[in-house]
Amino acid sequence: MATKASRSAARLMISPAVLLLLGWMLVPLCLTLYFSFLRYNLLQIGPTPFAGWENYYWFVTDPSFTAAIKNTLVLVGGVLAITTIGGLFAAILLDRPMFGTGIIRIMVIAPFFVMPTVSALVWKNMFMNPVNGIFGRIATSLGFEPIDFFGQIPLASIIIIVSWTWLPFATLILLTALQSLDQEQLEAAEMDGAGWWNRFWFIMLPHLARAITVVILIQTIFLLSIFAEILVTTNGGPGTATTNLTYLIYVSSLLQFDVGMGSAGGVIAIILANIVAIFLMRMIGKNLDA
Amino acid sequence: MGQIQLKQVSKSFGDVEVIPPLDLQIEDGEFVVFVGPSGCGKSTLLRLIAGLEDVTAGSIEIDGNDATATPPAKRGLAMVFQSYALYPHMSVRKNIAFPLKMAKMDQAEVDKRVANAASVLNLTDYIDRRPGQLSGGQRQRVAIGRAIVREPAAFLFDEPLSNLDAALRIGMRLEISELHKRLDTTMIYVTHDQVEAMTMADKIVVLQAGVIEQVGSPLELYQAPRNKFVAGFIGSPKMNFIEGNEAQKHSAHTIGIRPEHIEVGDSGPWKGVVGVAEHLGSDTFIHIHDTGLTDPLTVRASGEVAFSYGDTIHLRPRDDRFHRFDERGMRIA
Numbered sequence A: 001m002a003t004k005a006s007r008s009a010a011r012l013m014i015s016p017a018v019l020l021l022l023g024w025m026l027v028p029l030c031l032t033l034y035f036s037f038l039r040y041n042l043l044q045i046g047p048t049p050f051a052g053w054e055n056y057y058w059f060v061t062d063p064s065f066t067a068a069i070k071n072t073l074v075l076v077g078g079v080l081a082i083t084t085i086g087g088l089f090a091a092i093l094l095d096r097p098m099f100g101t102g103i104i105r106i107m108v109i110a111p112f113f114v115m116p117t118v119s120a121l122v123w124k125n126m127f128m129n130p131v132n133g134i135f136g137r138i139a140t141s142l143g144f145e146p147i148d149f150f151g152q153i154p155l156a157s158i159i160i161i162v163s164w165t166w167l168p169f170a171t172l173i174l175l176t177a178l179q180s181l182d183q184e185q186l187e188a189a190e191m192d193g194a195g196w197w198n199r200f201w202f203i204m205l206p207h208l209a210r211a212i213t214v215v216i217l218i219q220t221i222f223l224l225s226i227f228a229e230i231l232v233t234t235n236g237g238p239g240t241a242t243t244n245l246t247y248l249i250y251v252s253s254l255l256q257f258d259v260g261m262g263s264a265g266g267v268i269a270i271i272l273a274n275i276v277a278i279f280l281m282r283m284i285g286k287n288l289d290a
Numbered sequence B: 001m002g003q004i005q006l007k008q009v010s011k012s013f014g015d016v017e018v019i020p021p022l023d024l025q026i027e028d029g030e031f032v033v034f035v036g037p038s039g040c041g042k043s044t045l046l047r048l049i050a051g052l053e054d055v056t057a058g059s060i061e062i063d064g065n066d067a068t069a070t071p072p073a074k075r076g077l078a079m080v081f082q083s084y085a086l087y088p089h090m091s092v093r094k095n096i097a098f099p100l101k102m103a104k105m106d107q108a109e110v111d112k113r114v115a116n117a118a119s120v121l122n123l124t125d126y127i128d129r130r131p132g133q134l135s136g137g138q139r140q141r142v143a144i145g146r147a148i149v150r151e152p153a154a155f156l157f158d159e160p161l162s163n164l165d166a167a168l169r170i171g172m173r174l175e176i177s178e179l180h181k182r183l184d185t186t187m188i189y190v191t192h193d194q195v196e197a198m199t200m201a202d203k204i205v206v207l208q209a210g211v212i213e214q215v216g217s218p219l220e221l222y223q224a225p226r227n228k229f230v231a232g233f234i235g236s237p238k239m240n241f242i243e244g245n246e247a248q249k250h251s252a253h254t255i256g257i258r259p260e261h262i263e264v265g266d267s268g269p270w271k272g273v274v275g276v277a278e279h280l281g282s283d284t285f286i287h288i289h290d291t292g293l294t295d296p297l298t299v300r301a302s303g304e305v306a307f308s309y310g311d312t313i314h315l316r317p318r319d320d321r322f323h324r325f326d327e328r329g330m331r332i333a
């Protein structure tokens, strides 16, 4: 595949797929951009005049926008912290040879295959419900006041639910990376006088740097758009306590039927996501080369 | 100091006894080579001494102190692994400094020792590179550098040269021998290559299936192998073994004669047909069949002999160089 002819033939043959994908991406993007500059509310019949930057202005100055940005960051940051640190811990435990490794690994990965709506409902009704949930029951039986998870610590509750879904993903990637670590390196370090912590810090962690980067990048992309868990449990509330950017866009366009405003939010979300992506790539991307 | 003594040490993995109980004494400053075929337990024995594996029974003493339960880091031994086991994300400098850093040595002393090791091993020009940017021989030297900065009581090498090409292997062999002379520290060296064992060792330990077959200096093993296994393993090309009538004449079950102790000429008690001849320039190894003996022979002749395939030649073994073995393969004195 190195001659000129074969290369141009290859280009010709993949071009339909590239064009299709490009259209697939560009058409909705352009439509969103277009709508975001219109005064376009589904409840108002009539013309949809050009509105300039009005939609953007109102979307950004809305107090719930600031709250949504903050919630998004806390949600993403919290889940990332829990899943990477917890995943590291779990991977190190699972890396040891033990009885029934195969079954335990399947059990560990299982939560990842549960749909977000289902897992959120299970958590909401069976675990976090102050009256019927397991946590409530335990608290009551021990004589404590049960926590009303979605009333008192709504955002933390959602972080817990999402972390539960993503922990297996992080664990699995980190476990795979850990298993590719040359055991002789650990033995050499042991002979060099490194205790467990030093071996972890100087040998395992640098070895895992790349895998950790992958976990963080992939998770960030998905966590920025968390939606189902919020819709099923708190509907963004109380107030705007659990409204993230995705949910705010949903509220604007599908609860208030303001297509223009929702589109403006969408464009802002795209820009923010790209800023985060560039920022992350810069910060930890250097781990990916070499 | 670096005197190591194994007393009735054995090792089993599950039900499989890899090393039956053995005793071994290693003196301070000695260069000891463990040699034996692949899978005979050389690495396992070395790892037992290092403390990377627990002994199943028996005890290990280092400088007279029981070290059986001492963790590897506290035994004062340094190991060079077959895969080198360098830390890939650290520069050469950091790799070599790592054991000192773990010992919390002060930075000035660390710098001094690292610079010293680097100059001894010709690594000064590469000191800020990562292992991935080095050649096999350079990596090998970094691994040795990491071992020498600690000034250990003994060095343990596990087949350190097996990943190098032939020319480099000979060079590194010399360097390691020279290092031993200069440091005068105990070294235990594992290899499956009897040439390495013969050229480097003060004392060779020949292992087979975890059992020590013989311990001795290279010449002792060459001149007086205790059994057929050692006789066949030490020396290249391999010793010729002959059974049957010819052995009966020497009142032995098997007799052995090394290829270099058979002369080729126009007369002699044996004769045979020339098969393949391997010309090395300095020597020629001639494989001879149809000898009328129980086995074909290999003979070492001078480099300039000119025999062709199919020639019939006469052979004269040197009578004082026969090794005699009984039915169990043990040497008859």
Ligand SMILES: Nc1ncnc2c1ncn2[C@@H]1O[C@H](COP(=O)(O)OP(=O)(O)O)[C@@H](O)[C@H]1O
Pocket: B013, B018, B036, B037, B038, B039, B040, B041, B042, B043, B044, B045
């Ligand atoms: N961790 C282990 N578990 C089970 N068997 C092992 C283990 N390590 C080595 N062995 C077995 O012990 C024997 C000796 O191995 P080793 O010491 O590596 O041989 P050598 O270094 O002489 O080639 C081999 O048969 C090998 O299969």
Ligand SMILES: [Mg+2]
Pocket: B042, B043, B044, B159
């Ligand atoms: Mg080995």
